[in-house]
Amino acid sequence: MAHLTFDDLYHISLTSLGSAADDWKEMVDQLETLATDARDGMVKQSEAARWAGVNADVTRPFVRKTGKEFSDAHAEAKAIWAMLRDAHKELAALQSALKEAVDVDAKNKQIQVTGLPDGTVQCVYLHRRDTNDEHTTAQLDYKDRLKHRINNLIAQADDIDNSASSALKKIHGNDSHDFGHAKYDSLDDAQSARAVQLARKSLAKYRDGGELSITELAELKRLFAQNSKDREFAVDFYKALGPKDALRFQAEIAFDAQNEGDKTQLKLAQSIQTSMGESLATATRPPTGKDDPNTAFREDRDYLGKAWQTDLKRVGRAPLTFQRNSARVEIRGYQVLGAILRHGSYDKSFLTPIAEDMVTFERKHPGAWPQPHNSYSRLGADGFGLNLDKDGGPGWDPMAGLLEGLSHSPGASTEFFHGSTGEGEHDGLKKISNLDYFLGDKDGKGAREWAYGAVGTKVSDTENFGKEALGHALESATSGRPYDSDAPAKNHTQEQADIFDSVVKRVAANPELFKGDGELAPIAGSLGNMSAEYMYDIQRVYAGGDESGYIRDTGAEPDLSKPEDKHTLDLFLKTTTADPDAYAAVTQAQELVTAETLRQAITHRGDNEDIGNLAEIAVTPGAMVEGNAAQGRADAIAAADDSAQKAQEYNDSLTAGDGWIGRFVDLGIGAIDNIPVAGDVAGWVIEDAREAVLDHRAADPDDAAKKIQENKDAYLTTERVKRAERAKQAFYDAATQAGIDAKNQSVKNAAQQVYNAAYSANAVEAS
Incomplete structure (x- = not known):
């Protein structure tokens, strides 16, 4: 398959593509009229006619088929128009970005951009007579970033070109005498279908001991990177695969990427894992206004609602079995989900129920998260894990990933730490607040015991990934911002203030737990950030109140008013x-x-x-x-x-x-x-x-x-x-x-x- 090159994207005029899209829109409108006329005229009259014999057995089916062909022709024209419309829009945006990079940014820095035969570009600083052509590290880094940026734009354009071309072929089909083949409402539809196709191919290859090629992984990586924030793409992908295959696919590419020691494959798999998290966050976030029970909408199309989430819980609790290097690896679906949840900002309507189900399952099944033999707390030539990030550990303990997800999802983290598990209809568990589950009770006792890193070895002080994630999640829960956000501080809600109040009292009840070699010492940095977040309130407590009004009001206050x-x-x-x-x-x-x-x-x-x-x-x-x-x-x-x-x-x-x-x-x-x-x-x-x-x-x-x-x-x-x-x-x-x-x-x-x-x-x- 020919690749789109730098010169193609930079020089091509997209006017004819835009005109073609406009022409097809006219065709869509005309065919819609013909289809309506055929359905309401010819077909309706045929159905109403009192025919018998040959007319009944031959003519009526023929009329029905002819009427359907008009409808199919309209549907096909509409799909072609959608492909041309979206391809033109996205290619025009990429071409504009490319020209800005070349004509403005490169020119201002006196960098020459040259297209190479493989479709990528070369960037070099122009010779200047007044210099010896030596450049600083910062200048060389800028040149490399510019090159990567331009090549990424070309790759995106190539993916769009290929997606549109493939979709147009499927729309038209192999039978030139029959309308009504593949139907797409947008280019996102086509790209999602391609991503699903590659994921299913990966699943099939894994069953036979194979895996996707680097080229296929790179294509999948670009499809996700371009569309992870696109609702239509994300919903279609996860809905088509379903929770079980989505989790299996993620685990398999993670394991495959660590088998060969191929850094390119590992980097691609890591990017896909990140984008799958962002896509899941996009797909499970109710559209604006759609969470209103009085608003009519298609849950299966607009977002992954309660039915999909219920299925995800079932799969999350169930075992998943894999083969790795001729060895059997059995884990649970939630362990794979934990690696995905590390990425993306999730709506509380999705993440809070998932978090509560994970905690409930863990409470009912101590030791619920198996860790395969020969896996290590750090990924290496001999070790493997589910989490492909450089930080965060191997991912066998899904609570680390869940808490990291909560740390980027303030609405969910506040709701989760303000809630509890137990005393459900069928769980048979004592009701415990989620904060107590992780930090211990008011006396600092009974906090969750964290898993070991590698089999038989204690996690070192610098590898307390889950505990650090707990601190991050509490920052998010008490501030209303993702823990690593640069957004300004804002006024607190009562729920956020209540959580901070509870944290203060638990730390004070058992200080040794949170400092030095204490079990929860890794969250100390986050405790500092929470203290800074509530400094106005802390000073107001020390002042015995603020009758003067000189200490700023930052919303709801923690309940620390007693002597x-x-x-x-x-x-x-x-x-x-x-x-x-x-x-x-x-x-x-x-x-x-x-x-x-x-x-x-x-x-x-x-x-x-x-x-x-x-x-x-x-x-x-x-x-x-x-x-x-x-x-x-x-x-x-x-x-x-x-x-x-x-x-x-x-x-x-x-x-x-x-x-x-x-x-x-x-x-x-x-x-x-x-x-x-x-x-x-x-x-x-x-x-x-x-x-x-x-x-x-x-x-x-x-x-x-x-x-x-x-x-x-x-x-x-x-x-x-x-x-x-x-x-x-x-x-x-x-x-x-x-x-x-x-x-x-x-x-x-x-x-x-x-x-x-x-x-x-x-x-x-x-x-």
């Missing part, structure tokens, strides 16, 4: 900040919230309000957070095998970036009322917070580690003085920016009041 809850928060923050990354997140959020609150207090003070009292109210809650974080860091450094290395990790985490400051800025710090002085309040807040965060670094990790080991309390007292001085300076900065004379004695007195308040509040570290 003893401050101690609970102390324990939670000390435990959380024993992790360097968590410490960085807490510190960033605390500094920014405190800086914002301080400026709110000063710029919105009443005429008769004492500036010192207001500033004290503003800085005290943040100082209490800061004191707990300092204690958590010092404890972790003191307990580390290499204290200096641990101190350096804290330094590194603080200098790695200021992601949380950026999130809070996007939340709307700029909405703080401007005051009539030069500059922007939001800018002051951000820069002061950034400077303060960097001040949290230990000046010398070796020196800090030595002092902590010798006398931790003395070290913390010294740090406490530094933090109080920083609070005092922050007050002076805010006052100056608000147009207040910092040399005024009453302002100096207020600054000292702030120092004393911050020093005193930091004393929580000694509790």
